[in-house]
Amino acid sequence: METKLAEETFLTDDFLRQLINVGEVDILVGLPTHNNAKTIGSIVHTIQSGILQCFPRERAVIINADGGSRDGSTELVTGASIDDVRPASNLYALRTLHAISTQYASSPASGVALRTILAAAELLRAKACVVLSPESANIEPEWLAKLLHPVRRDGFDLVTPTYRRHKFEGLLITNLLYPMVRALYGVGIREAYTPEFGFSSRLGSHFLAQNAWNDGTGGTGVELRFALAAIAGGYRICQSFLGEKDHIERHAADLVPALRQTVGTLFSALEPDFPVWSTVAGSRPVPTTGADQEVLLEPLRVNRKRLREMFSTGVAELESVFESILSPSTLAELQRIARQGEEEFHYSGELWVKTVYEFAAAYQRSVISRDHIIQALAPIFRGRAFTFLMENRDASAEDVENNIEGLCLEFERLKPYLLQMWKSRE
Amino acid sequence: MREMIISELIQALHDLARGFAHFLPRLIVMLILAFAGWVIAYVVKVVLRSILKLIKFDKLSENAGASQLLTRAALPSATELLTRFVFWVAWLGFILLGVSVLGILGLQEQIARFFLFVPRLFVAMFILFLGLLSASFFSRAALLAAVNANVPSPRVLSLAVRSIIIVFVLSIVFEELGLAEQTMLVAFGIAFGALMFGLAIAFGMGGRGLAQRFLEKKFVRGKKEENEDELSPL
Numbered sequence: 227m228e229t230k231l232a233e234e235t236f237l238t239d240d241f242l243r244q245l246i247n248v249g250e251v252d253i254l255v256g257l258p259t260h261n262n263a264k265t266i267g268s269i270v271h272t273i274q275s276g277i278l279q280c281f282p283r284e285r286a287v288i289i290n291a292d293g294g295s296r297d298g299s300t301e302l303v304t305g306a307s308i309d310d311v312r313p314a315s316n317l318y319a320l321r322t323l324h325a326i327s328t329q330y331a332s333s334p335a336s337g338v339a340l341r342t343i344l345a346a347a348e349l350l351r352a353k354a355c356v357v358l359s360p361e362s363a364n365i366e367p368e369w370l371a372k373l374l375h376p377v378r379r380d381g382f383d384l385v386t387p388t389y390r391r392h393k394f395e396g397l398l399i400t401n402l403l404y405p406m407v408r409a410l411y412g413v414g415i416r417e418a419y420t421p422e423f424g425f426s427s428r429l430g431s432h433f434l435a436q437n438a439w440n441d442g443t444g445g446t447g448v449e450l451r452f453a454l455a456a457i458a459g460g461y462r463i464c465q466s467f468l469g470e471k472d473h474i475e476r477h478a479a480d481l482v483p484a485l486r487q488t489v490g491t492l493f494s495a496l497e498p499d500f501p502v503w504s505t506v507a508g509s510r511p512v513p514t515t516g517a518d519q520e521v522l523l524e525p526l527r528v529n530r531k532r533l534r535e536m537f538s539t540g541v542a543e544l545e546s547v548f549e550s551i552l553s554p555s556t557l558a559e560l561q562r563i564a565r566q567g568e569e570e571f572h573y574s575g576e577l578w579v580k581t582v583y584e585f586a587a588a589y590q591r592s593v594i595s596r597d598h599i600i601q602a603l604a605p606i607f608r609g610r611a612f613t614f615l616m617e618n619r620d621a622s623a624e625d626v627e628n629n630i631e632g633l634c635l636e637f638e639r640l641k642p643y644l645l646q647m648w649k650s651r652e
Numbered sequence: 653m654r655e656m657i658i659s660e661l662i663q664a665l666h667d668l669a670r671g672f673a674h675f676l677p678r679l680i681v682m683l684i685l686a687f688a689g690w691v692i693a694y695v696v697k698v699v700l701r702s703i704l705k706l707i708k709f710d711k712l713s714e715n716a717g718a719s720q721l722l723t724r725a726a727l728p729s730a731t732e733l734l735t736r737f738v739f740w741v742a743w744l745g746f747i748l749l750g751v752s753v754l755g756i757l758g759l760q761e762q763i764a765r766f767f768l769f770v771p772r773l774f775v776a777m778f779i780l781f782l783g784l785l786s787a788s789f790f791s792r793a794a795l796l797a798a799v800n801a802n803v804p805s806p807r808v809l810s811l812a813v814r815s816i817i818i819v820f821v822l823s824i825v826f827e828e829l830g831l832a833e834q835t836m837l838v839a840f841g842i843a844f845g846a847l848m849f850g851l852a853i854a855f856g857m858g859g860r861g862l863a864q865r866f867l868e869k870k871f872v873r874g875k876k877e878e879n880e881d882e883l884s885p886l
Contacts, residue, residue, distance in 0.1 A: 395884055398885035399886060400884055432852040480885065481800070481885050484886050487886075488886070536799075536802055540799050543795065543798075543806050543807055544795065547796070594792065598793065601797075601800060605800065
């Protein structure tokens with residue numbers, strides 16, 4: 227271990243010294259931060275409460291991987307005392323709860339943060355680990371148990387969350403990520419891209435050993451890569467219902483980074499994972515603790531007109547780009563619906579799936595810059611989002627679920643279309 | 653007198669024969685050089701074609717927008733064009749080397765200038781190719797960014813980016829080739845200045861609202877935008 231520490235690890239000497247002081251642990255809580263002083267204090271207290279309530283006999287540590295905070299986030303993590311929690315909870319831990327902070331860089335990089343947490347977990351021989359988002363304002367102490375118990379008690383390797391969400395929240399997940407991951411990999415994970423998840427030490431070590439850390443992306447979408455690595459590696463996966471998902475206000479400009487983190491990561495994983503997904507037929511549900519997914523139905527103000535307009539403008543203006551990516555028939559069909567008025571506009575599931583698969587094949591062939599391919603998907607996604615909003619405007623929770631299920635089956639039905647394109651270009 | 657004339661004629665014939673005997677081996681050397689040059693140029697062409705196919709040069713040139721230009725001009729593919737160009741330059745080089753062996757006065761200097769020009773020609777072509785590649789990349793990046801930011805007239809913006817880069821690259825290429833340097837410098841200065849002046853006027857006249865909205869969004873707190881009710885994608 228000493229040789230490894232001295233020669234192979236990328237961790238700083240100071241951080242290593244702190245880890246050595248901690249010794250072995252049972253539970254590791256990873257907390258990547260970057261200027262989260264507003265929320266991090268309450269999150270650390272919630273984590274401490276969770277450990278007191280659910281794991282009082284376990285040796286636990288909080289590892290804070292910080293990306294250059296200047297607002298004192300790291301001091302808030304290391305300075306939070308478990309004594310502040312005890313009077314309220316009336317509980318006592320039988321072990322010391324450590325909190326260690328390290329600054330891995332002067333700017334945030336989710337990949338490096340996760341790598342730091344995984345390396346620490348491996349060095350401390352943590353049996354079960356959980357990564358939590360520093361922005362989860364509505365985090366509950368029970369989240370720890372929900373994400374860690376399936377690993378500790380039931381031998382699962384990856385625990386992904388499910389949430390209570392509004393039916394129109396997370397449209398990129400419901401319309402692309404979930405159905406495509408399910409159709410290609412055959413595993414129905416609702417939230418493959420999530421900032422909160424639990425995992426076993428063997429999965430952590432497996433992912434840590436994968437030599438994909440210096441790919442120049444700074445770890446964009448590393449959470450999704452982690453989930454896909456678990457699926458491709460045949461690890462045991464389950465889901466756990468956490469409750470309400472934070473609504474983080476996002477603007478139109480957030481769509482492209484979101485596409486890079488999710489769709490870009492998924493498309494880039496398809497190439498090395500081809501032997502895995504090309505042989506999968508159909509899909510299987512993932513064992514879930516609690517509700518599979520809860521849907522909120524209250525009215526939500528959405529600028530539908532703008533979505534459709536940006537789709538139509540995008541299809542017209544990016545014709546030269548789409549000619550390199552899409553087949554003539556798909557492009558012609560998109561141009562046809564782009565000319566339709568708001569009432570008759572309908573971007574069917576079949577056309578959407580074909581579009582996404584053709585984008586994936588174009589990404590594999592690198593017909594143009596891969597990042598440009600991902601950016602070009604943004605206006606098209608807005609068209610699909612518009613149709614989803616219109617279709618589910620008055621839909622019940624059950625109807626919404628049925629529509630999503632229908633889309634998943636469409637992705638599965640058209641999988642041979644992707645395979646055909648993929649193989650013809652190899 | 654008669655003997656003198658005959659003697660001079662014989663002398664002239666001897667000189668001619670000597671000159672021919674002196675020239676013939678050089679001619680043979682030139683022909684050998686030309687033939688060897690053809691063989692070497694052909695081998696270089698074949699090897700270069702294989703390398704270009706291996707690195708998918710046609711795809712690169714398609715991305716650069718060069719393939720479209722070639723198709724419009726009814727020219728062969730970029731790989732074929734480049735290999736033919738290299739073949740002819742290489743062969744011509746050997747032929748000129750052979751010609752220099754002939755020792756014809758006045759040609760030596762021209763041949764030396766040609767050999768000095770060849771590397772500059774290659775560098776100029778390389779700059780042109782990279783320029784076209786970057787013009788295509790950055791104009792597409794501008795187009796995508798403008799469409800996704802909902803900026804009006806994204807294609808005009810993209811075309812402006814492409815034009816600026818191409819004008820800039822052409823001026824470098826001409827300078828590298830040493831062709832009409834002064835003219836190109838003045839033309840570039842005028843064209844670039846006019847473009848910037850035009851853009852400044854266009855931005856001032858047409859972009860007032862855009863600049864106002866940008867500054868309001870940047871500095872005026874609490875002003876809600878209409879597009880803020882877009883849904884969270886994740």
